[in-house]
Amino acid sequence: MTLTTDSFTDGFYDDSVGTLESLQKSAIAYLFSDPRLQIVKLNDQEYMDCQIAYRSQQNEQEMMLEATLQAIDDKMSSQEDYSILSIGCGSGLFEKPFLEKLLSLNKTIHFVGIDPNEAECVKAQEWCDKIRIYHTDKFNFKINTVGFESFQSRQGFDIILLIHSLYYFSDIKTLFRKENLRT
Secondary structure, eight states, rough: OOOHHHHHHTTTOOTTTTTHHHHHHHHHHHHOTTTOOOOOOOOOOHHHHHHHHHTOOHHHHHHHHHHHHHHHHHHHHHOOEEEOOOOOOOOTTTHHHHHHHHHHHHHHEEEEESSSOHHHHHHHHHHHHHHHHHTTTTEEEEEEEEGGGGGEEEEEEEEETTTTGGGOOHHHHHHHHHHGGGH
């Protein structure tokens, strides 16, 4: 599949609405709806190699943190308590600064992290334990060393994070229909 500028704009650009934001959303929708697009799962080494290469050139974490916090501020700013699920939390490279920022805003957080990588979950457990020391009345958590397919929960979640895991799932529609993620 070859992508050109015309590929992104054909059928999506309307002169009356032609903002960059709508064009970007249309381009993403176009890419994900294209039957020629083959989404493949990465093995752990491929994933880490890509992350290292990408992060060496981008300020991805700060951009994602700012965008996520802005979305919460826009939609849920008056909410005081958050139940947060992180699918593929890993060691918590994004989750830790995200949760610390919410706690600095005096929010109460119940955090659930899931990841099949035991070594990464140990790291997430360690920083969660440290945060809990300073925020005993505002922060509780559970880190689960399990894949998403095996995860079970009876609670709903206000926020579900899929920071570096969405591309591991070949059937995204089924992912969001999973009954244990009722919100």
